[in-house]
Structure formats: C-alpha cells, structure tokens
Amino acid sequence: MTVVVVAAAIISDGRVLAAQRAEPPELAGGWEFPGGKVDPGESDVEALVRECREELGVEIAVGEQVGGDWPLTRDYVMRVYLSTLLSGVPVPKEHMALRWLAPQEYYAVPWLAADLPVMKAVEDRVRILP
Ligand SMILES: Nc1nc2c([nH]c(=O)n2[C@H]2C[C@H](O)[C@@H](COP(=O)(O)OP(=O)(O)OP(=O)(O)O)O2)c(=O)[nH]1
Numbered sequence: 001m002t003v004v005v006v007a008a009a010i011i012s013d014g015r016v017l018a019a020q021r022a023e024p025p026e027l028a029g030g031w032e033f034p035g036g037k038v039d040p041g042e043s044d045v046e047a048l049v050r051e052c053r054e055e056l057g058v059e060i061a062v063g064e065q066v067g068g069d070w071p072l073t074r075d076y077v078m079r080v081y082l083s084t085l086l087s088g089v090p091v092p093k094e095h096m097a098l099r100w101l102a103p104q105e106y107y108a109v110p111w112l113a114a115d116l117p118v119m120k121a122v123e124d125r126v127r128i129l130p
Pocket of ligand 1 (some may be wrong): 031037038080114
C-alpha cells in the first residue's frame with residue numbers, strides 16, 4: 001500500500017515557508033514543506049490542516065495542488081498544495097527551525113532530496129500568482 005504524505009507550500013507575500021526536520025536522524029537538518037502522513041479516513045486537505053495545526057500552530061487555507069504524486073520512497077508519495085495562512089504565526093513545535101524564504105532564497109536551504117524539484121515547481125507557480 002502506498003503511503004500518502006501531504007505537504008503545504010505556505011505562501012505569504014511571495015515568501016515560502018520552509019521547515020527544518022528534527023528527525024529521523026537520516027533526515028534531520030534537511031528542509032521540507034510542513035505536513036505529514038494522511039490518516040485513514042482523512043482527506044488530503046483535512047490531513048494538511050491538522051498537520052499545520054499540530055506542527056506550526058496555524059490555520060491554513062489549502063489551495064491548488066502543485067504537480068501530482070511526487071515520489072519519496074518505494075512506498076511513499078507526496079502531494080503538495082499551495083496554501084495561505086488564515087490565522088496564527090508559525091512556530092516550530094516539531095521542527096528544528098522555520099524560515100520564510102524570499103524568492104532569492106528559495107534554494108538557500110538544503111532541501112530534502114525529494115523536495116528540490118518540488119521547490120522548482122512551487123517557484124514556477126508562485127511567479128504567476130496574482
Ligand atoms: N512533511 C514532509 N515530509 C517529507 C517531505 N519530503 C520528504 O521526503 N518527506 C518525507 C519525510 C518522512 O519520511 C515522510 C513524512 O513523514 P512525517 O514523519 O512528516 O509524517 P507524520 O508527521 O505523519 O509523522 P509520524 O506521525 O509518523 O511521526 O515524508 C516534505 O517536504 N514534507
């Protein structure tokens with residue numbers, strides 16, 4: 001069975017929120033889009049809203065999906081959604097750090113390997129946002 005991971009590319013004023021993983025050891029220190037596994041019976045959007053509450057303490061509005069199923073491992077795929085903040089200021093409850101990346105900083109953090117092409121796709125979408 002394929003495990004679906006959902007992740008939010010939270011956009012604010014052209015900046016993208018990146019989060020530094022704290023665990024597991026092989027991924028710790030790498031940067032990702034906040035999110036996590038979809039629980040049984042949950043929709044992608046429900047899972048993403050829940051994860052952003054748990055991990056960041058914020059409410060988000062989930063928008064368009066960026067790409068399709070991004071491959072992570074043999075058993076995991078990731079679905080990424082452009083999102084915006086409805087309320088709250090993100091705090092790193094489960095991450096080592098958070099950074100709002102301005103356009104010139106999109107690649108200034110060591111993204112997890114799977115996330116680099118995702119960041120590129122997000123960049124292409126953010127460019128054409130109203
Ligand atoms: N959230 C997230 N996970 C990513 C990204 N890129 C990437 O390779 N991953 C991997 C890391 C993890 O192996 C997996 C996500 O699992 P997770 O540990 O964040 O999920 P979770 O919050 O549901 O965790 P848990 O309940 O099992 O502790 O996907 C990304 O951009 N965001």
